[in-house]
Amino acid sequence: MKITSAKVIVTCPGRNFVTLKIMTDEGVYGLGDATLNGRELSVVSYLEDHVIPCLIGRDPHQIEDIWQFLYRGAYWRRGPVTMSAVAAVDMALWDIKGKVANLPVYQLMGGKCRTGVMVYGHANGTSIEDTIEVAQSYKAMGYKAIRLQCGVPGLASTYGVSKDKMFYEPADADLPTENIWSTEAYLRVVPKLFAAAREALGEEVHLLHDVHHRLTPIEAGRLGRDLEPYRPFWMEDAVVAENQDNFRLIRQHTTTPLAVGEIFNSIWDCKDLIQNQLIDYIRATVVHAGGLTHLKKIAAFADIYNVRTGCHGATDLSPVCMAAALNFDVSVPNFGVQEYMRHTDATDEVFPHQYYFKDGDMIVNETPGLGVDIDEEKAAKYPYQRAYLPVNRLQDGTLFNW
Numbered sequence: 001m002k003i004t005s006a007k008v009i010v011t012c013p014g015r016n017f018v019t020l021k022i023m024t025d026e027g028v029y030g031l032g033d034a035t036l037n038g039r040e041l042s043v044v045s046y047l048e049d050h051v052i053p054c055l056i057g058r059d060p061h062q063i064e065d066i067w068q069f070l071y072r073g074a075y076w077r078r079g080p081v082t083m084s085a086v087a088a089v090d091m092a093l094w095d096i097k098g099k100v101a102n103l104p105v106y107q108l109m110g111g112k113c114r115t116g117v118m119v120y121g122h123a124n125g126t127s128i129e130d131t132i133e134v135a136q137s138y139k140a141m142g143y144k145a146i147r148l149q150c151g152v153p154g155l156a157s158t159y160g161v162s163k164d165k166m167f168y169e170p171a172d173a174d175l176p177t178e179n180i181w182s183t184e185a186y187l188r189v190v191p192k193l194f195a196a197a198r199e200a201l202g203e204e205v206h207l208l209h210d211v212h213h214r215l216t217p218i219e220a221g222r223l224g225r226d227l228e229p230y231r232p233f234w235m236e237d238a239v240v241a242e243n244q245d246n247f248r249l250i251r252q253h254t255t256t257p258l259a260v261g262e263i264f265n266s267i268w269d270c271k272d273l274i275q276n277q278l279i280d281y282i283r284a285t286v287v288h289a290g291g292l293t294h295l296k297k298i299a300a301f302a303d304i305y306n307v308r309t310g311c312h313g314a315t316d317l318s319p320v321c322m323a324a325a326l327n328f329d330v331s332v333p334n335f336g337v338q339e340y341m342r343h344t345d346a347t348d349e350v351f352p353h354q355y356y357f358k359d360g361d362m363i364v365n366e367t368p369g370l371g372v373d374i375d376e377e378k379a380a381k382y383p384y385q386r387a388y389l390p391v392n393r394l395q396d397g398t399l400f401n402w
């Protein structure tokens with residue numbers, strides 16, 4: 001079997017998605033998500049100008065060899081652009097292998113470890129009351145896990161609070177919008193939010209929160225301790241993670257479970273955090289961490305240290321990535337939870353897929369491959385629209401973490 005051609009499809013059904021399609025001499029094709037929110041066209045060029053020429057003529061079944069060729073052969077290893085491009089190739093090759101074997105990809109990865117994949121919904125609101133009301137609607141929809149994000153009094157905006165309660169898209173403008181941030185104001189609100197949520201939602205539902213990289217380690221230790229009475233499922237991205245020692249300090253002050261890794265793109269970003277048990281969930285996901293081949297290695301390493309998976313699954317990861325992630329989630333022993341931000345109807349029409357939501361879980365495809373397709377005619381109706389993620393400034397103007 002040989003790869004005969006490949007193309008990159010850019011579409012914007014409400015937000016930009018980049019999809020790699022690899023064709024073979026036996027008429028079977030595979031899809032890979034290559035979307036990097038706010039920097040999409042850099043991955044398009046990396047694939048079109050540097051990767052695709054190297055794929056033509058290769059045997060698509062040699063997934064690991066092609067992965068090693070693209071990783072070691074680039075010389076300039078790692079990074080979000082490189083690893084998103086490698087991920088897209090990897091997903092597409094697994095898709096092809098599943099189609100040829102006439103099996104869903106999870107069967108090629110060892111079969112199911114569970115029937116469904118627990119996902120979490122995204123309750124958000126401008127006030128604590130608004131957020132709790134939305135959280136109750138998610139509980140009524142059958143979610144067993146709900147992320148809580150609410151507005152901060154005195155701040156015009158904050159991460160995770162959207163105008164539309166079912167869909168959240170942070171890349172909102174042709175040039176980066178500048179938001180204002182106050183850690184002090186934020187730290188006053190979150191414990192009250194969780195107290196109200198436990199009161200309203202009861203003891204069983206899993207409650208999550210995304211700090212989104214905005215605290216210092218000692219502030220994160222304080223927030224973690226403040227939340228302990230409400231037993232959060234996790235506190236995500238409590239601090240920026242370039243300095244992995246940050247998490248050592250947090251660990252000394254709180255037992256609140258820690259999740260990190262959605263912006264990681266290789267095992268090297270998370271090795272020390274995992275082997276020193278400084279985190280409880282690793283958030284690396286298929287599209288930004290080198291694909292299924294590499295993510296399986298991260299999960300196996302994490303399993304040795306009792307760290308569970310919690311893959312990123314925001315709207316800027318396409319249904320192709322979600323389909324791949326669910327084949328991964330259902331087949332790893334140390335699965336924790338899968339993020340599931342619903343895509344819009346327009347996106348789902350461009351990317352018809354087999355997975356579906358049921359009683360708080362996502363049910364994975366039983367069809368061969370990843371269980372997702374792309375309707376190129378519909379995709380062509382939505383041309384690329386440049387959109388940036390916001391930036392954050394402190395109230396004194398200091399450029400901060402968004």
Ligand SMILES: O=C(O)[C@@H](O)[C@@H](O)[C@H](O)[C@H](O)CO
Pocket residue numbers: 037170210212262312313314315316339389
């Ligand atoms: O946990 C999450 O889903 C967030 O951190 C994302 O919404 C993140 O802000 C976006 O994926 C960035 O593109």
Ligand SMILES: [Mg+2]
Pocket residue numbers: 210212236237262
């Ligand atoms: Mg996050």
